[in-house]
Amino acid sequence: GQQLNQSPQSMFIQEGEDVSMNCTSSSIFNTWLWYKQDPGEGPVLLIALYKAGELTSNGRLTAQFGITRKDSFLNISASIPSDVGIYFCAGQDSNSGYALNFGKGTSLLVTP
């Protein structure tokens, strides 16, 4: 599978701050997805993006599918303590049966 470059690797912020993370790939994907994983749990889907240029929001979360189809970003506004977790980007293509290629994750810590 394709290796995705996700950054930053970790973030340590104060409650109320905005957060931005991004993901790049050397190849094109048809779909970009963002997942969040809480400790001891499986990843949970936050946002799915299906079209180049698409900008989608889910509450305080906003994600965009890059025009080149090789990148995506996720923004979290006004962070709260329950935003703590690991955020993964994932690209999906038809070459691997639509399995997901994952970034290595961004670990987010939010202090009150």
Place this chain on the structure above:
Amino acid sequence: DVKVTQSSRYLVKRTGEKVFLECVQDMDHENMFWYRQDPGLGLRLIYFSYDVKMKEKGDIPEGYSVSREKKERFSLILESASTNQTSMYLCASSFPGRSPLHFGNGTRLTVT
């Protein structure tokens, strides 16, 4: 709500044992996947299946096999467990095509 259930949250096995990890989904999904998750490496695809009795190798299939006798069930088999297979194992399922994956809560396997 999609439910992907992994039979065990924690498993401890000895080197050389044959290990079965079971996964069941209740959404009639055609596709099922097994990933392993290791610190610093993210999620890596072991095997996937897009239909009953069908299987495809992922990025790291060595030392593993799978079985899909029924649509709702996908089993991961470690023929002879080794210590380097100590990891978190995540099962996922989806509809065909550009459809998000839904994950179970994982099985943390320790091989001693």
